[in-house]
Each structure stands twice: as C-alpha cells, then as structure tokens.
Amino acid sequence: MLDERAKTLLKTLVERYIADGQPVGSRTLSKASGLELSPATIRNVMADLEELGLIASPHTSAGRIPTARGYRLFVDTLLTAKANTAAEVPSLESQLLPDQPQRVIANAAQLLSSLSSFVGVITAPRKSSVFHHIEFLRLGERRVLVIMVSPEGDVQNRLVFTAQDLNQSELTEASNRLNAHYSGMSLDMVRDRLRTEVDALRGEIASLMSAAVDVGTQSFQQHEPVIISGERNLLTVQDFSHDMGSLRRMFDLFEQKTQLMRLLDVSSRAEGVRIYIGGESQVVPYEELSVVSAPYEVDGEVVGTLGVIGPTRMAYDRMIQIVDITSRMVSNALSQKQGGGG
Numbered sequence: 001m002l003d004e005r006a007k008t009l010l011k012t013l014v015e016r017y018i019a020d021g022q023p024v025g026s027r028t029l030s031k032a033s034g035l036e037l038s039p040a041t042i043r044n045v046m047a048d049l050e051e052l053g054l055i056a057s058p059h060t061s062a063g064r065i066p067t068a069r070g071y072r073l074f075v076d077t078l079l080t081a082k083a084n085t086a087a088e089v090p091s092l093e094s095q096l097l098p099d100q101p102q103r104v105i106a107n108a109a110q111l112l113s114s115l116s117s118f119v120g121v122i123t124a125p126r127k128s129s130v131f132h133h134i135e136f137l138r139l140g141e142r143r144v145l146v147i148m149v150s151p152e153g154d155v156q157n158r159l160v161f162t163a164q165d166l167n168q169s170e171l172t173e174a175s176n177r178l179n180a181h182y183s184g185m186s187l188d189m190v191r192d193r194l195r196t197e198v199d200a201l202r203g204e205i206a207s208l209m210s211a212a213v214d215v216g217t218q219s220f221q222q223h224e225p226v227i228i229s230g231e232r233n234l235l236t237v238q239d240f241s242h243d244m245g246s247l248r249r250m251f252d253l254f255e256q257k258t259q260l261m262r263l264l265d266v267s268s269r270a271e272g273v274r275i276y277i278g279g280e281s282q283v284v285p286y287e288e289l290s291v292v293s294a295p296y297e298v299d300g301e302v303v304g305t306l307g308v309i310g311p312t313r314m315a316y317d318r319m320i321q322i323v324d325i326t327s328r329m330v331s332n333a334l335s336q337k338q339g340g341g342g
Contacts, residue, residue: 001052002073006045008033010054011078014066018313021238023063068279068287068312075275075316101125101152104333106227108306108326113230115322118237118310119254120229122296123264125152125303125334130186134178134212136171144171146212151184158215162208174205178212187213226257226264239288239311246288253286264293264305271295273320273327278312288312292319294327298334306330 002010012033016024026042037045046064049055054070057063066074105124112120133149142165148156166174182190191213194206231254234240240247253259263276273294279287292314293307306327308319 002049005035005037006049007078008035009042009045010049010066010070011074013049013055013064014070014074014078017065018315021313023058023065025063028063068277071277071290071312071316072280075277079317079320101154101334104330105304106229108330109227109229112306112308112322112326113233115326116308116310116314116319117230118233118308118314119231120306121260121264121293121309122227122306122330123261123304124225124227125298130184131190132183135175136208136212138166138168138171141165144208146215148212148215156215160208160211160215162211166205166208170205171208174208177205178209226260228254228257228260234310237311239313243288246286249286250289263291264307269295273324275316275320290314290316292316292323294323296327296330296334298331303334 009029012029013024016028016032026039026046029042029046030037030039046055049070050057050064052069053067054073055064056067058065102124105122109120109122112122114120130151131148132151135147137145137147139145139159142162144160144162144166146156146158146160148158150156178190182193185193191210194209194213231251234247234250240250273292276291276293278289288311289309290312291307291309293305295302295305297303307323308314310319
C-alpha cells in the first residue's frame with residue numbers, strides 16, 4: 001500500500017507525535033526522517049497519507065497527527081521494539097510473590113499501572129467452586145468460624161450461628177468428615193451428596209455442613225472479576241486533561257466493568273500481546289483510548305488477561321514489553337503457587 005518513503009515518513013510522524021504530543025510539520029519531518037527530500041515532496045507524501053486516512057490535520061495547525069488507522073499500520077508493520085524494559089524486571093519479581101493468588105493479581109494491576117504511568121487492568125482467574133479443605137472453630141456459644149481453603153490456596157472465613165451449641169470435638173469431627181469424604185468435589189456436588197446423606201448425620205452437624213457449603217458458594221461468586229489500578233493517572237495525561245467529557249466517559253468505563261470484561265475476554269482468546277486502538281472498532285469504544293493486553297496462564301492453561309489502558313498516543317514499544325513481561329511473571333508466580341500448594 002505504501003512505498004518505503006511514505007512508510008518512513010509515517011513512522012517518523014507517529015514517533016514524533018507520541019514523543020511530543022504536537023502536530024508534526026513538514027520541516028520537522030524533513031529533519032527527523034533523515035530523508036533528503038524537498039519540503040514540496042514531503043507535503044505531497046503527507047497529502048497522500050491524509051487521503052488514505054492515516055493522518056489528519058487539526059484545524060489550528062499546519063502539522064499532522066496520526067489517525068486510528070495510522071496508529072494501526074504503525075503498530076502492525078513499522079514498530080521497532082526497544083529492549084530496555086527488561087532491565088526493570090528483577091526488582092519486580094519480588095512484588096509478585098506467590099503467597100496468595102489474590103495478592104499476585106492485585107499487585108500485577110498496580111505493577112502495570114506504575115510501570116506504564118497509565119491504567120493497569122487484570123481479570124481474576126476463573127475460580128473453581130471446589131473446596132480443598134475445611135475447618136470449624138468454636139468461637140463462643142452457638143458461634144462457629146468456618147475456614148474454607150480452595151485448591152488455589154485462597155482462604156475464606158465466615159462466621160455462622162448454629163441452632164444448638166456444639167463443642168470443639170464435635171466441630172472437629174464434622175470438619176474431618178467433610179475433608180475425608182468431599183475434598184476435591186465441586187460445591188454443587190457436595191450439596192447434593194449432603195442432602196442424601198443427611199439422615200446418617202446428627203441434624204446439627206448436617207446443617208453446619210450445609211451452611212459451610214453455602215459460605216463457599218457465596219464467596220466464590222462474589223470475587224471481583226476485574227481489578228483496575230491507576231485510573232487517576234489519566235487525569236494527568238495532557239490529551240485528556242482539557243476534555244472533561246471524555247474523562248467522564250472513561251471513568252464510566254472503569255465503573256461499569258462489563259465492557260472491560262468483554263474486551264479482555266476477546267484478548268484472552270488470542271496468543272501473545274494484542275493491541276486495540278480506540279475508534280478503529282467496537283472493541284474499544286473510545287477514540288482516545290488504546291489497550292495493550294496479553295493472556296496469562298496457570299500450568300499452561302489460559303485463566304485470565306492483563307493489560308494497560310492509556311491514551312492512543314502512548315509508547316507502544318514500551319507498553320508491549322511491560323505487558324509481555326508482566327503476563328509471564330504472573331503466569332510463573334501462579335503456576336509455582338499451584339505446584340507448591342498441597
């Protein structure tokens with residue numbers, strides 16, 4: 001579609017605009033591109049690029065800025081990756097210690113935000129509604145603490161009130177029985193089995209076990225599907241700071257989360273780092289925003305997606321590296337946890 005000269009000028013224009021945030025004029029292009037071209041020739045090429053919808057001229061200036069299509073072509077064919085972000089990684093490993101999966105996920109969102117200076121997002125792994133281990137602790141008269149551990153090592157605590165007072169040895173007997181017979185089953189299956197086996201149990205123990213299953217089911221349903229960090233960073237982006245309307249729309253996006261979920265769900269089906277540029281499709285509904293995302297895995301299976309959301313005018317080469325490295329680190333941290341958890 002473009003000859004080498006037009007590609008070089010487009011690449012130079014996008015890089016200059018990302019760096020400075022100012023429309024790029026032909027004199028700047030002539031210097032920055034390293035091409036020995038007359039201003040008239042450059043103006044002709046610019047007119048061609050504009051006709052193709054790759055660049056546009058804001059009304060107030062003689063310079064040009066990239067369009068969504070221009071960014072897309074740049075990202076797909078002209079981007080040269082710089083290998084400088086990797087140096088920041090050793091210090092990052094310590095922030096993703098695989099002690100609890102929820103903490104790894106929350107830290108990853110913060111990490112993406114602080115490295116990019118934009119918004120970090122991550123979808124939490126789809127949780128299994130399976131219980132691995134359960135304990136009942138007597139806290140006082142008719143008050144019992146249910147402690148439930150999932151196969152991933154997530155711990156849920158909930159206080160339940162019983163109709164009759166149970167001593168600790170009865171509670172221990174109930175938890176031993178649940179762990180022996182039901183560990184590793186889905187909570188729905190446990191509930192069905194309890195219904196049929198309830199006759200064999202003392203009524204109070206049976207209702208306690210049912211309460212425990214309800215606790216587990218609720219906590220698995222309640223977990224936060226998308227974790228977002230650093231939305232306030234968008235307030236300092238010069239492209240947005242003068243436009244309260246677009247800022248408000250973006251904050252709505254973070255509030256509702258369903259659109260974000262849809263977007264991240266699309267990218268979890270793709271391999272490696274994907275870039276969505278605002279305004280080029282329905283996937284990102286805001287012209288001013290771009291998303292750089294990648295799926296992450298646990299033991300080789302994709303369980304979620306993470307990424308950076310920022311202005312269309314972002315340093316894509318750097319964002320690709322930040323997202324790529326973080327997704328690999330999260331995969332490692334969670335896979336270690338799974339492997340090490342017994």
